[in-house]
Amino acid sequence: MAGRAARADQASATREAILDTAERLFAEQGVYAVSNRQVSEAAGQGNNAAVGYHFGTKADLVRAIAARHFERIEEIRVRLLTAAGDTDAVRDRVDCLVRPITEHLASLGSPTWYARFCAQVATDPALYEIMVEESLASPSLREAVAGLVRCLPELPADVRAERGQMARTLILHTCAERERALAEGTGTPRATWSDAATGLTDALLGLWLAPVTATRRS
Structure with a gap:
C-alpha cells in the first residue's frame, strides 16, 4: 500500500515537472519549436518518452x-x-x-x-x-x-x-x-x-x- 502511494506521488511529481517545463519552453521558444523529447530531457526525465507516457500528444x-x-x-x-x-x-x-x-x-x-x-x-x-x-x-x-x-x-x-x-x-x-x-x-x-x-x-x-x-x- 505504501509502495503504491509512493509511486502515485512520484507520478504526480513527474507530471508537474513536465507541465512546468513545457509551459516555460513553449512560452520562450514556441510550441512546435520544442519537441516532446526536449521537454522530457529539460524536465530531468531519464525516459525521453515521458511526455507521451504521461500526456499523449503535444x-x-x-x-x-x-x-x-x-x-x-x-x-x-x-x-x-x-x-x-x-x-x-x-x-x-x-x-x-x-x-x-x-x-x-x-x-x-x-x-x-x-x-x-x-x-x-x-x-x-x-x-x-x-x-x-x-x-x-x-x-x-x-x-x-x-x-x-x-x-x-x-x-x-x-x-x-x-x-x-x-x-x-x-x-x-x-x-x-x-x-x-x-x-x-x-x-x-x-x-x-x-x-x-x-x-x-x-x-x-x-x-x-x-x-x-x-x-x-x-
Whole structure:
C-alpha cells in the first residue's frame, strides 16, 4: 500500500515537472519549436518518452497546461461576477474579463510563462481551438460575456463580434508583453498587474464604447 502511494506521488511529481517545463519552453521558444523529447530531457526525465507516457500528444500536453490555469482563473472570475451583481456598468463587466487573468498572473510570482504560452498557442489555429474550447466550457466566462452584451444593446451583432475579437487579442498580447518585460527586467509602463489591468480595462472601455461608422455595402 505504501509502495503504491509512493509511486502515485512520484507520478504526480513527474507530471508537474513536465507541465512546468513545457509551459516555460513553449512560452520562450514556441510550441512546435520544442519537441516532446526536449521537454522530457529539460524536465530531468531519464525516459525521453515521458511526455507521451504521461500526456499523449503535444495537443494533449497543451490542453493539460491550459486546464491547470483555467481552474484558478474560473474561481477569480466567479468572485468578481458575484461582486458585480446585476450592474449594467460596462467597466465592471470588462473588469470581469480582464482581472481574472491579471490577478492569476500576479499570484504566480515571478517569472511567469502562462501569458506568453497562450500567445504562442494562439499562433496555431488547431492549438488555438483547444484554448477556445476550454474557455467556452467555463460557465463564468459565458456569464461575463453575456453580461457585457446586455450592457451594449445598441451595438450591432457583427460589430460586437469584431470588437470581441479585438478585445481578446488586446488582452492576450498585452499580458504576454508585460510578462516578457518582467522576465527580462526591461521595465513596464505599469508597476503591478493590478495597475496593468486598470490600463487594459480603460483601453477596452474605449474600444467597446467607440462610435460605429456606417460602411457602404458593395
